[in-house]
Amino acid sequence: MSYLHSIFAQSPEIALFLSLACGYWLGKVYFGKFQLGGVAGSLLVAVLISQAGVAIDNGIKSVLFALFIYAVGFESGPQFFRSLGRHSLKEIAMAAVLAASGLATVIVLARLTGLDKGLAAGIAAGALTQSAIIGTASAAIAKLQLAPAEIQTLQANVAVGYAVTYIFGSLGAIIVCVNVLPWFTGRSIRDDAMKAEAVLLAGSRIYGVGEQPAAPDLVGRLYRVNALAGKTVSEIERLVPGLTVERLKRGGSIIGLNPNEILQLDDVILVVGRRAAIVGAVPSLGTEIETSDGMDLVMVKRDAAITNGEIIGHGVKDIADRTTNGVRHGVYVLGLNRTGKPLPLEPDTVIKAGDVVTLYGTADDVQRAAKIVGPFILPSDKTDFVYHGAGIVAGLLLGLLVVRIGSVPLTLGSGGGALLAGLAFGWYRTRRLTIGNMPTGASTLLRDLGLAGFVAVVGLQSGQQAVSTIVDSGLTLFFVGVLVTTVPLLITMIFGRYVLRYDNTAVFAGALSGSRSANPAFGEVLEKAGNSVPTTSFAITYALANVFLTLLGPLVVALA
Template structure:
């Protein structure tokens, strides 16, 4: 239960923006991936004559998805099945998961490596195409993220280069990657505006990344570099800004014009996934921008687009516990249709409560704060305890299970793992007409499989597929949990 709740908290900041706004393609891909896997699993379960436990366990293992397993197990416990049948179904649920998990993981990793080749897809070219179309930052792999400040005295070469143009007309940042933070003229220190014109003898403070300073035109350096304490007295900070305000959500990254405000963008993080610095990325609520610059300028930018992420090690336990209890209460809700009744279940209830907590946290920085390290610890602890229970439950019957249904499980695991990936590729390529690098990243996100994503990025020799991975990852986690609930609800109606 802790695991599912934490999955919801992580998905919350981006879930609604993906669901309602610019992520319709990613939403459709995730639906196709999860929906096709669910239907195939139901069909194979009936063909092989399995019970709901083996069928749901096979789906969870083939999709390498613990949320499916949690959702199915919780729904079974609240389904009103006789205790003897329930015990058998839960044992078979663990058995099906244990028999197919490795099949699902290995087959997807192998598929990620060879499917682009089998489909004659050149992911490297597709990634380069996106880079050209979107003007991606070629310095995305820069090792040093903190900008530095250096000062130069304006010499005749720089005056000649400026040719009487003001700073706005020169566009120094576009040409050099640095911007002028201060000017000392005739002993007077000032912050320049766009109308300032460089004059002989001015001393200018340039802020930029070390590699940008190294690439400066010689006309900047032919004057003497100066070391003036007042001119260089500037506190460079790096902060993580959470996107929240309406004037930033739904806008392209380029529209923020961070460099016009003297700030540098280092990273864009969505759903804990670092994305390429792409001017055309549409910002979602809850995205995190790592920005460097003068402390005052960074604070101004943060107030304009959202808030600076709290760097605290203190968890808001009151909010965490309150929403956890609310999730359990939601899970107790049951619905009655004729003689058939079913409950939402703790898994779906906790997932929904976690999403709401994560969403509210993205909108109210002082509410529900949970340090990422603490969230990871609780999630991993919950997962490990749950997996230990699965292992203990499956261990006693795994030898008999291998003999009775081992061959069937091998076939079913391969089919459920790979066929939805092929269907998703065909849908994305020929219906949605997506760029192949983005499509393969989105497919791995729909499977929530980080190792396969790394293979796709290596094949593309770019982190551009991460754009697609981030688009489907959050919604897929939610859909997979619901799939575990749905397979148990649908099963009795199939006869």
């Protein structure tokens, strides 16, 4: 043990990454149908490693958590602001019920077991994973009409209760939100997340890396002209709407293509268009051939942000009309979305500033079309650190603000500030898509490393003290903490299912973890969901929980 201590003293980061590696390995192991997951596994391994003695700077924990919560907010900003309204009343009720049931559980157990005000407040802070309760409870204890020595003892007991219960406060929330809740609802988080995402995508399909449809909407075919001989290119395109002639070969040579070019017998043409249009016109197009030298053509698909004031406020049909005369030869509108949500490609769908249109055609044609529609949104593996650095700074500054209600200080903290900044900067990016790029891989790394690293640091910092306190004082404090962690969650879960009528397990899990400000549990919920569906409900309840749970400190001191 002394050998490990000397290694960790020289390089505490070894303890951090060892916790992550072993924790994620442990998290993959199934115990029956139960699986810990990487976050919970990292926490348990970190507690074990902490027994060797690890001194790790608290700033690391703050940085990792800020990265995690900002990335979550940035990904979910557009969806979050779309969801605000009367639908948010369910989340407000969830956060209020959990805070009230948490307070009642702490008071009842404190009186049954004879805990003093300091231990009761510390258990509330640790079991409900709301560190701000330490501050509000300590301030309330200082105002009690007691001897200075007694006040000091009670304030010290706040830290003791917190240390003993915080670790299970994180682990228990994961178990309830990720394992108990799906069992209770009878549906998996993943299935319901996919269902909700399908609704948000309006029935469209988002393909992953390496995936493509077996029968694509746009196709290209080569034909040898026979019955079409004598017709011009423009006549053919009018005859078969949804089809364009992209290349012409005559007598073994590629010739320039223009709308008035008259096709001759045995010409080879490359046509591109909607699959339905080409399939329907096959008998009249000529004899299809497999290949012909020089007839290959590279097509591109590009997203463009609509900024042209002459298009904004008009229907989708205006995009096609304005990219037809003199510009379009084969430019197709594949899709239209607003703040990440696909819109129907109906002629009367009204375009708004910031909408994104997906164009398909040759590079030159699409480039010319973009000059009319708006600038390209080019995919990039580079992260805009200017934008996101400013976002995190803004969030951390916001977290420094303190509002006092009487003698109770309320603050968002670095986590709440970074979350709100991420939501705001994520939403603003949908209005200015040429800035603020963050590739999916980068965002995923921030979320996964940020959360698991934060939890591991918590285990490394608190594990040794928590275990020694349990050994010294018996298991009473620990078991009280277990009940304070699980009972309010179970009460709120039942309330959400039968009173609020949550019918989507992924959304329900996000709301439940947020109402307990249970960030590790939310990280596991996101992992199970495989998308950002749970984030909106989490963001609302998380913001409220930071206020409601912080207020519990003085209430526990007054009532315990």
